[in-house]
Amino acid sequence: MMSLIPGPDDLFLFHEGSLYQSYRLLGAHFIENEGKAGVRFAVWAPHALEIRVIGDFNNWNGSLHQMSKVSIWGVWSLFIPDVQEGEYYKYEIVNAQGITALKADPYAFYSELKPGTASRVCSLENYQWQDGAWFKQKETQSVYNRPLNIYEVHMGTWKKKQDGEYYTYRELADELIDYVVDMGYTHLELLPLAEHPYDRSWGYQATGYYSVTSRFGTPQDFMYFVDRCHLRGIGVIMDWVPGHFVKDEHGLRQFDGEPLYEYNDPSKAEKPQWGTLMFDFTKPEVSSFLISNALFWMDKFHIDGLRVDAVASLLSLNLGRPDGERITNEHGGDENPEAVEFLKRLNTTIFAHYPHALMMAEDSSNWPKVTTPVHDGGLGFNFKWNMGWMNDMLKYVEIDPYFRRGSHNLLTFSFMYTFNENFVLPLSHDEVVHGKKSLLNKMPGDYWQKFANLRLLLGYMIGHPGKKLLFMGSEFGQFDEWKDLEDLDWEMLDYDSHRSMKHYVRDLNHLYLKEQSLWELDHQPEGFSWIDADNSSQSITTFMRKSSDPDDFLIIICNFTPVVHEQYRIGVPLSGEYSEIFNSDMPAYGGSGQVNMGKLKIEMISWHDQPYSLKLTIPPLAVVVLKPVKTHRKASTTKKERG
Template identity: 50%
Template structure:
């Protein structure tokens, strides 16, 4: 195959118009993935590849790869005339599958070999080169795309299964081998369907050379993790989930990036994507680098990246990682280690502006998606619209609820009566944001213990406590998220380098937890009172929080129709409580529609197996009440019986 050496810019091959350059320099170009990077193009009947890279501090750039023997002099790129800092060129007779890097000579004398920031695929680590690829795929999810606006709306049931795809399952014949995206699809889709989740959330699927980072140290923001397959194989996984009626959220990490030599760090010999000053550009927690959110070209890069995954991969939303670290200039920094904003405050005004613009762009282009913030502070308006001063996210993780709830449930039941406020406090602020209730990967690593082993007592009590905890979660206002393995009571902490302990499902207690979780998903989706007012106070009413001595808590969830309202009773001790009187919302006959102590869940079977008629006896401030058998460490959900 012939090669053209020392080639000149080819007339008519550039993918940039003057307007593209204007938008890029203004920080308003949100589809840079159509322009920068490598693109197979035909010119005058010859197929070749166009390359474009932003490197304003470069004095020379060339393309090196297998096709030219990694010769730094063979194929030079040329800077555009418009002072955009973009270098471009077209090489004939190379195409999909070619391995390449940019060789960059910087103005300060450095010689660098860099992967393409816009590469769509790359070599498997420890190799670090980019690969010319495309995102062509014949999608079969038209039915899902038509209805996802209803599946993703804020008054719909949203129950999310969070996964680290590299450790959900491994190849049983070779536990060291990652399953491919294609192989995972064949096992994951039926499992998620069986369990009744509405969505999955994938921990980062972007290229990250260091597996212990779990994907949060990204070097290829537009590339899928090559150790698990091609872009098309990830699309297949998304497609299969969509065909099964399951939404897909992706973790997105605009908060920091690693200092790998082939990555974004000092890309052209200067602090191009990051800040020069380490007080703004270095992240002390993760030993990584913080994007320069005030640089327009970096804003175009980040917002383009967010829209890329929504556009080319048909994903249904983004969970944005570590938002708190972006919002505050003094995050994890001591006095003197940070620079105040122009008004003397600690808020990172440039990051706030970027997040608002990202959310506006995402919802404008894809109005039926969701963006979800992992944000752990009391920053106001995270999930409020930009036009009222909010950040514009659709939802925010309810970290305070998660921490308080786990602290409460970790206590021995005999001491819970002195800590009941810890359980009920969340309703003081539950409707200040659109909250998602998360039990994520962060709660089952680094010595925190697995969910089931956080619970006190013997094995039966630990399992009962866990079923009770999940029942409380599913009946509390807010959408839901659970990390893989927690749904069947994984006993060991999560380990990214191996499969979940699926063999535990051979044992009745774990099968019972799984059955309970499956039933809770079905209850949540089938009872409108549990989701129609997830983010507004009219959907919730306390009935009783004062029985601290018995550690019993009672509340109602309300939907649009009074006939669909439910009453929830939590007995937070292992003592059964027969003939316990409960005030209910209206006169009539009530039935038990869920009991976490059911035998099929591994429970003791204490419950109310017949409909219960109200007494004309005032209780808990209600004119009507019923007498119930409260199961040990159990949750009951009651609903008015249909006439």
């Protein structure tokens, strides 16, 4: 049972930086004191002269409830009897200069609906979870050699009601989860759900790190959403933002009248790129706050993993800074050593508590060993977004197909480093907003070619080693870029091209789930080999994806021009027959129908450094997937021809 006053052991660990469930120490918690039910409030504010709790329960009159300092390092506490679930409150903090400010609780579990800024008293203890089987299943499976295909969603704009109101967590638990399951995704990734004041920040500038946003319902409603995801076999990843926070007056900025959660040095605290403040990783209490928060979403909401936002901005002191404002560390370098140590401690702690968690770094830097364990000299994440692949591919597909031959290296360069880290291939929200255009509208050519190019890009992504992520709307070819105040253009599904695009992505995703060679050896060189990487003149690549079974592999051919190639010869490793199991040019997908029917028989002609070869039709702007039907041992002698 929770004590009336925070215990000395917990206080010591909090101030040491290693109280990793500090949300049990601080914030508002229901307790009993001498038979009287009420709430214990506790807050860290070492520079405050006086702190009072104000709220519904005292008509917002702070003189009735003054807090007492219970640690010499600045934790304050107060028990107030008869406080009820859902009541609003704030801290009235008097700073050392006698100036009073009203602050929301940094550890609040629930917040007032925007534009209100108060915290709400809330218990998280009464939800009855039903997802035990989900967690038992995760214990038996490696995250590395299982399919991982992520649908990235902003809950406020995936779909809205006719009157413009948001769908609630419980309503989304029906409609969104059904959609994700039908489309063949394995995981949902949710843009930040921590409470935030401004819709167009998308959640990336938070004020309530422990408070799931009230825009869509209560914390228990969100628990229900996650529970339903798990019952349907869908994992849940949340964007998490440990690098910076918003400057709104009711939030963390100068919380007790002095820089507290941010660096004391303004030049280091300021994040000019976003107009935010950076967390001060030299303060042990900030580490306790942030690492506890990462665990909190897993402890209380059963989140399966975190996509850690803007890791490059943590590693570098100067990312986004103008040249005239650059700063250095004590050794004269660009690195932020305390942020590096924070990330290592974060990942070590998460995996100690949740060995099967997903910890994904959104990192655009060249920092080495991002997905190497900390004990082996790495940062300790288990996945990293492959920003290089994303940038190269989007640059390539925006080139007119007739000129792509001059940029063939953009297609193939990623294979030089694809096994250096455990990569996720992201086509995320950042690439379809702020004038960058939607994926479909990035594509060159006429209307038909735009859809064909998008089908090709997504097919190439499924074939490329690495886990997958696609932002909502791209699966049906949203023509406009993401409008972050409106829902997706679902009405486009009234048109054949968009409906066919959705059909294509659904079938592509289910192909991915079915074919072990597309994911089992994603992070091992043995899972991939080139057949032909060098056909720049025709902008065609041919490669294999392999599973641990030597007879189980796929051959993937991608044609990045609108030219049809008949009787196109490719090398194959085994004898027997092959069949076309997938073709993005099928009429059902909006294609021209250049498909390969029946069995494709090999010839005893070596080609592309393979002992056998076969001929097939290569459709325009399309991806073709072949699979062996019947294989035999490699022949000892073959007719030699040059490929």
